[in-house]
Amino acid sequence: MRLLMPTRSREKKIIQAWMETSRRGVVELAADWKARAMPPLSLGADGPRMATLLKIPEFLFARRSGYHVGVKGEIFFYLWLDQHRQLREPGVTVYLAGDFNNWQHAVGSDEWRMHLTRLDGADVFMWCGRAERFFGAPPMRFKFVTGGHVWLPVPYDAPNAARDDAGNVNFQIIPERTGRHLFAFTLDEPVDLSADIRVRWQNEDGVTLRPGEYFFRQQSDVALGAIVLQGETLFRIFAPRASRVELCLCNDLAYENSPHRYPLSRRDDGVWEVALEQELTGWYYWYHIDGPKNELGRFDPAQRILDPYALATVDRMGPGVVVDLGRWPKPDRSFRTPAWQDLVIAEAHVRDLTARAPIKLADEERRGFTGLRKWVESEEFYLHQLGVNAVELQPVQEFDNREMTEYHWGYMTCNYFSPESSYALQPSQASGVREFQDLVKAFHKRGMAVILDVVYNHVGDPAHLLMVDQYYYFHQDRDGTLSNWSGCGNDLRADAAMARRLITDSCRFMVERYGVDGFRFDLAELLGVDVLREIELELKRVKPDVILIAEPWSFRGHIAGELRDTGWASWNDGYRNFLRDYVRGGGTHETYEYFLKGSPWHFAKWPAQTVNYTESHDDRAWLDVITENPNNDGATPTANDRRRTHLMAAVLFMSVGIPMLSAGQDFLRSKGGVNNTYQRGDLNALDYRRIRRFPATHEYFADWIAFRLGDSGRLLRHYSRASDGFFRFFFANGSGAAVTLYNADHSLGRERLLFAVNPSPHDVDMEIPEDVAAGKWLQLADQEHFFHGRGVRFGMPVASRMQFPPLSCALWIDEGAGKR
Numbered sequence: 001m002r003l004l005m006p007t008r009s010r011e012k013k014i015i016q017a018w019m020e021t022s023r024r025g026v027v028e029l030a031a032d033w034k035a036r037a038m039p040p041l042s043l044g045a046d047g048p049r050m051a052t053l054l055k056i057p058e059f060l061f062a063r064r065s066g067y068h069v070g071v072k073g074e075i076f077f078y079l080w081l082d083q084h085r086q087l088r089e090p091g092v093t094v095y096l097a098g099d100f101n102n103w104q105h106a107v108g109s110d111e112w113r114m115h116l117t118r119l120d121g122a123d124v125f126m127w128c129g130r131a132e133r134f135f136g137a138p139p140m141r142f143k144f145v146t147g148g149h150v151w152l153p154v155p156y157d158a159p160n161a162a163r164d165d166a167g168n169v170n171f172q173i174i175p176e177r178t179g180r181h182l183f184a185f186t187l188d189e190p191v192d193l194s195a196d197i198r199v200r201w202q203n204e205d206g207v208t209l210r211p212g213e214y215f216f217r218q219q220s221d222v223a224l225g226a227i228v229l230q231g232e233t234l235f236r237i238f239a240p241r242a243s244r245v246e247l248c249l250c251n252d253l254a255y256e257n258s259p260h261r262y263p264l265s266r267r268d269d270g271v272w273e274v275a276l277e278q279e280l281t282g283w284y285y286w287y288h289i290d291g292p293k294n295e296l297g298r299f300d301p302a303q304r305i306l307d308p309y310a311l312a313t314v315d316r317m318g319p320g321v322v323v324d325l326g327r328w329p330k331p332d333r334s335f336r337t338p339a340w341q342d343l344v345i346a347e348a349h350v351r352d353l354t355a356r357a358p359i360k361l362a363d364e365e366r367r368g369f370t371g372l373r374k375w376v377e378s379e380e381f382y383l384h385q386l387g388v389n390a391v392e393l394q395p396v397q398e399f400d401n402r403e404m405t406e407y408h409w410g411y412m413t414c415n416y417f418s419p420e421s422s423y424a425l426q427p428s429q430a431s432g433v434r435e436f437q438d439l440v441k442a443f444h445k446r447g448m449a450v451i452l453d454v455v456y457n458h459v460g461d462p463a464h465l466l467m468v469d470q471y472y473y474f475h476q477d478r479d480g481t482l483s484n485w486s487g488c489g490n491d492l493r494a495d496a497a498m499a500r501r502l503i504t505d506s507c508r509f510m511v512e513r514y515g516v517d518g519f520r521f522d523l524a525e526l527l528g529v530d531v532l533r534e535i536e537l538e539l540k541r542v543k544p545d546v547i548l549i550a551e552p553w554s555f556r557g558h559i560a561g562e563l564r565d566t567g568w569a570s571w572n573d574g575y576r577n578f579l580r581d582y583v584r585g586g587g588t589h590e591t592y593e594y595f596l597k598g599s600p601w602h603f604a605k606w607p608a609q610t611v612n613y614t615e616s617h618d619d620r621a622w623l624d625v626i627t628e629n630p631n632n633d634g635a636t637p638t639a640n641d642r643r644r645t646h647l648m649a650a651v652l653f654m655s656v657g658i659p660m661l662s663a664g665q666d667f668l669r670s671k672g673g674v675n676n677t678y679q680r681g682d683l684n685a686l687d688y689r690r691i692r693r694f695p696a697t698h699e700y701f702a703d704w705i706a707f708r709l710g711d712s713g714r715l716l717r718h719y720s721r722a723s724d725g726f727f728r729f730f731f732a733n734g735s736g737a738a739v740t741l742y743n744a745d746h747s748l749g750r751e752r753l754l755f756a757v758n759p760s761p762h763d764v765d766m767e768i769p770e771d772v773a774a775g776k777w778l779q780l781a782d783q784e785h786f787f788h789g790r791g792v793r794f795g796m797p798v799a800s801r802m803q804f805p806p807l808s809c810a811l812w813i814d815e816g817a818g819k820r
Contacts, residue, residue, distance in 0.1 A: 013039070015159075016478045017199035018212040022190035025209065026056065027199055028159065032180040039183065040202045043209065047197045050185040058179030059119060065160045066142065066171045068179030075131035075173075079114065079144050081123040084152055088123075094152075096127045098142030098170070100134055107145055114144070134173050141170040153557065156475070156483065194243040196292040207478075208294045215240070216472065219497035220269035224505075225309030225417075226285060228324040233280040235262075237287060237307060238498050240270030241297065241469050244290040247274055248304075248319075251283050253428060256319070270498075281327070282430070284319040285310075289468060295480030296471040306415055306464045308502060312430035313418040316400045317462060320418075321430040331437060331515030335444035337545045338389050340569065340608035340658060341717040344705050345451065346388040347616055348663040350396060350423055351407060353382070355685035367404065368423030369396075369435035376442040382688060383448065386666055386698070387705040390449040390547075392520055394617055396420050396436065397452075397506075400460030407681030409617060410453075411522060412460025412488065416506035440515045449517035451547055452510060456494065456503045457526035457554065458486040466490065473499055485556035486523055494527040503531075504538040511543050518547025520571075525554040529562045536567045549611055564605040569658060572599055572610045579614050579651060580625055582736060583644040583759050583807075589731045592738055597727060598656030598718070607718035610657035614648055617662065617678075621671045622648070632673035640761075642668065643807040646700055646783050647759055650809045653704040654740070654755050656718050666701035667691045696785065703786035712813060715742050715753055723747040730768060737764040737804055741772055752814040758804035765803050773800045778815040783808045 017027045033039055038053050058068040062078040069075050077096050081087050087094065094114045097106035106112040114125035125144070134140055141162065144152045153169070154161050160172045191197065193211060200206035218240055227234040235247050245266075248259040264272035286306060291299035306313055310320030354366050357375040365371035375381055383391060395410030398418040410420065424432030443450050459465055465473045475483035475491045483491040493499055510516045519539075524532060532550065539546045552560040552570040560570040575595050581587050594601065595612070604610040615622035623634030626648075627641045634641055645668060652659050662669070667690040671683045691698045707713055725745030731738050737760060742753040754777060758764045777798040780786060787795070796802070796810050804810075 013201040013204070014041075014199060014207050016210070017207055018210040019191055019214070020184075020212045021214050023187045025185050025187070025191075025199075026212070027183045027185065029177075029181040029183070031176040032178055033183070034180065041183065041185070042200050042202075043197055044200050044206070047195075048187050048189060048191065051188050052184075052186045054184050055180070056182040056184050061179035061182055064155070064158055066144070066154075066158070067173060069131045073131050074128055075134055075178075077114070077127040077142070077144075078119065079125040079152070081125070087125070087146070093147035094125045095145050095147065096142060097145050099136075099140040100142070103143075104149075107147060107149055131178075135175040139172040139174050141172055143170050156485075156556070193241045194291055196294050208296060210296060210478070211241075211471070216493065216496040218270050219501065220267070220271045222267075222269070222271055222273075224271070225307060225311065226280070226320065226322045228279055228281055228322065228326065231279065232275050232277050233283075233322060234273065234275045235264070235285065235307075236271050236273040237264070237289075237309070237468070238271050239289055239291075239468050240472055242266070242272065242289050242291045242299070244301065245272040246288040246301075247285060248288065249276075249280065249283055249285050250319075251280075253284060253314070253319075256284070279324070280322045281324040283322045284314065285322060286319040291469070296476075298466050298470050300467065303467050305467045306462075308415065308465060308468065309417055309505075310415055311417050312427070312433055313398050313415055313421055314428050315421045316398060316402075316414045316460070318464075320415075321428070323430055323433060325513070328433065328513065330513065332441060332444070333515070335449075335515070335517075337449050337517040337543075337547065339545075339719070340547065341719050342709065343390050343449070343547070343608070343658045344388045344708060345390045345392050345611070345658060345660040346383050346386065346663050347392045347394070347453075347613075347660060348383070349394040349409065349617065349684060350420075351681060352663065352684045352686050355681065356688060357382075358688055364425060368425070369419070369432060369439045370425055373435070373439040373442045376439070376446055381446065382686070382691075383663070384446050385702065386661075387702050387709070388661070389447055389709065390451055390517070391443060392451040392453060392549075392660070394453045395455055395522075396423065397454065400462075407679055407684070409678040411455050411678070412458075413455045414460045414462065414464060416454075416456070416502060417509055437514050444515065449547065450515075451518045451520055451549065452516050453520045453522060454507070455522040457492055457521075457523040458488040458490050459492065460488075463490060465492075472496055485526055485554045487555055491526055494531045500531055500534060503527075504535055507535065507539055508542050511539065511546065517543075517545075518549065520549040520551065522551050523554040524550035524552055524568075525557055525559045529559055529566065532563070532568055533566055540567070560603050564603075564609065569609045569611050570603070571616070571660075572603060572612055572657070574603065575599065575610065575612045575655070575657075576614050576616075579648055580622075582651070583647045584626060585736060585760050587736055587759075589729070589736070589738065592731075592736065593727075593729050596651070596655050596729075596740060597722070600656075600721060604657065607656045607721060608658050611660050612652055612655050612657045613660040613662070614652065615662040615665055616660075617684075618676075620673065620675050621669050622662070622665055623668050623670045624673050627670075634668070634670040635672050637668050637670070640807060642694070642697060643783060644759075645697065647757060647807060647809055649701050649704050650755070650781075650783070650811070651757060653708045654716060654753075654811070656716065656722070659708065661701070664690075666698045668694050668697055700785060703781070703788075707780070707786065707811075712751060712753065715748055715751065728772070730766065730772075732758075732764045732766045735760045735764045737766060739766060739768060739802075750814075754798060754812040754814075755809070756802075756804060756811075757809040758806065761806045763803055763805060765801065768798065768800050768802055770800055773798050775814045777812040779810060779812050781809075781811040783810075 019025045062068040197209040198206040245264040250259040290301040306318035311323040312321040354371040398415040399410040400412040401408040419432035419436040421427035624632045627634035728741040728744040737758040779795040
């Protein structure tokens with residue numbers, strides 16, 4: 001089954017029209033125009049006059065659609081190298097594949113190989129042939145693929161993009177539109193972006209004239225938000241298509257319905273501003289914005305809009321609170337962020353950590369920053385006892401919970417600068433600003449870096465940015481339907497200049513004003529590699545050691561491979577899936593080796609580029625995935641559930657990369673088998689009583705973390721890729737059991753580690769090479785505990801023939817290392 005693009009009828013003469021610059025536009029017709037005279041196009045009686053109207057060369061259509069048809073009946077397929085930098089590498093081959101040649105069969109075929117050439121001053125891959133074989137009903141689909149079977153993505157906004165029922169996006173060949181349906185026009189005066197202009201065919205209603213790519217490059221470098229200066233307060237907001245912007249102010253929430261109102265003036269850079277001769281710290285403010293009434297926007301002069309740059313807000317609706325940065329002390333810079341290869345991360349939620357914390361707290365403190373800060377400062381603080389050196393907090397920027405007590409994961413952000421109001425004791429007084437700063441400081445005193453989970457790929461409800469300018473800030477089709485690759489109803493147009501600035505400004509602000517150490521970007525694929533590169537560059541100017549982690553996928557695709565040449569690490573979903581399977585007897589020897597080495601061939605170019613994890617907030621808890629109990633309910637784990645969790649911990653901490661736990665894994669946290677718990681505070685709150693119920697498991701995790709961060713753990717914490725001889729792997733026949741020798745070539749000194757694991761439910765016999773067995777091995781741990789220098793009554797000596805019990809593991813160190 002194919003889900004095809006709707007084919008426009010020939011009666012609708014115009015499909016779409018857009019401006020390429022402020023004076024030059026393009027009109028796309030529903031079908032090729034074959035008459036000699038120009039089509040009867042205009043901008044209406046009240047619109048600007050077209051100074052010129054000319055046909056566009058056919059090959060320019062191919063830049064967006066991948067093909068065009070020449071006047072002699074030949075079809076040309078083009079792929080521009082400036083859109084795919086990786087194709088410039090030596091030896092790269094590209095093939096044309098589609099319905100007409102059975103897709104995969106095109107790879108390696110001389111008939112379908114594309115050839116490098118020059119076109120209009122640019123390097124392109126080209127294929128040419130007779131057109132009639134490519135025309136059909138339904139329209140034939142095609143794509144470009146490298147000789148290494150890498151399928152090149154189709155731009156989501158290509159005019160002939162089509163998604164099938166399997167989620168694949170391909171180009172389509174539309175016989176009635178082959179390149180002779182595009183016309184360019186010029187205007188005598190720059191177009192007014194705030195006007196509703198339509199391109200018409202004679203007297204028909206026509207289509208809305210959209211701003212093109214030049215519009216999304218429009219930007220400003222001036223400070224935005226509510227800026228308190230000496231003797232005045234300056235208000236600025238970027239609203240490039242607005243026809244009117246009004247500021248509303250009050251000094252008491254009782255007067256919200258009768259605020260002071262001030263019109264803003266527009267600057268040439270799309271920013272609106274007004275300066276008021278008073279320092280308005282603590283006042284409340286919001287905007288009303290009006291603009292063109294068409295499918296490209298949601299301008300509503302009655303809608304209250306929270307300033308995207310508000311530093312504090314009363315709640316998700318607003319109003320914003322004016323904050324004077326001059327009265328706000330900068331954070332202590334004495335904390336040293338751990339090197340990436342030294343990180344051990346725990347993902348956690350503010351309320352999950354605090355709700356049942358075993359310390360005395362007021363009810364309102366358990367809901368947010370202050371309660372968590374007091375828990376962090378306690379000697380019994382759970383994550384301190386566990387030993388991690390970094391916490392990854394689920395979103396703490398203002399999100400769209402409806403009331404203070406409502407539990408929410410926070411992945412529906414409404415403002416990127418304001419700390420979540422429901423986590424503050426007095427949000428109307430902007431208390432969250434100081435409370436969150438104090439929380440970060442408390443974590444730092446505990447020796448823990450603070451990584452924020454941030455959501456820049458979509459926004460929550462109300463979507464204030466939609467009201468500022470839907471078209472500028474969000475991806476949408478020509479009818480105004482919002483793109484939804486996030487699954488949350490809207491996708492931010494992160495490559496728009498001021499959207500990129502909004503992201504980098506908010507991250508920079510969190511670093512400079514709150515002292516956070518890094519970020520984990522939710523659904524980072526939707527931002528795109530180029531935007532992520534720019535974010536990295538900007539943030540490293542502020543904090544060279546900033547931690548940057550991407551969730552490298554969305555419903556649209558996966559970019560971990562493309563991030564290999566950046567300074568971003570990525571959540572490794574492949575590792576998660578592998579280890580869930582491996583402890584239950586699945587997986588292969590090859591995948592075991594690949595993931596223990598740090599996913600070096602396709603995922604991570606350098607060791608700390610993979611974040612290895614087996615559970616995150618999303619989906620079921622680890623224990624509920626692997627439990628032997630029915631209904632995925634691991635609340636009462638079996639002995640094997642517990643043993644498999646120990647194996648997971650051992651493999652996780654013996655793997656190259658950054659290990660990440662989900663808070664509670666160490667005490668066998670369960671959510672009762674429930675899959676999606678984003679509003680289930682009752683299931684997510686950490687039940688610390690389970691530490692007493694499963695103390696050995698909690699201690700086992702803590703011991704592994706201590707070992708990982710200790711001196712001998714340097715053999716696992718790699719800054720650069722290990723030498724070819726660093727690892728040696730030995731596998732059992734017919735089983736996933738494995739023995740791994742670390743530092744086999746002594747490239748990191750004389751000390752060596754030997755790690756064995758048997759995930760199968762039966763004994764496994766293995767042969768160990770004599771040169772390995774001859775080492776002076778001291779056992780450090782097994783599947784139940786670390787020995788901590790105690791006598792090992794039932795330890796397992798390393799020998800040339802060894803038998804490993806079911807669901808077991810063991811760790812040894814070469815104790816003779818320092819004597820050689």
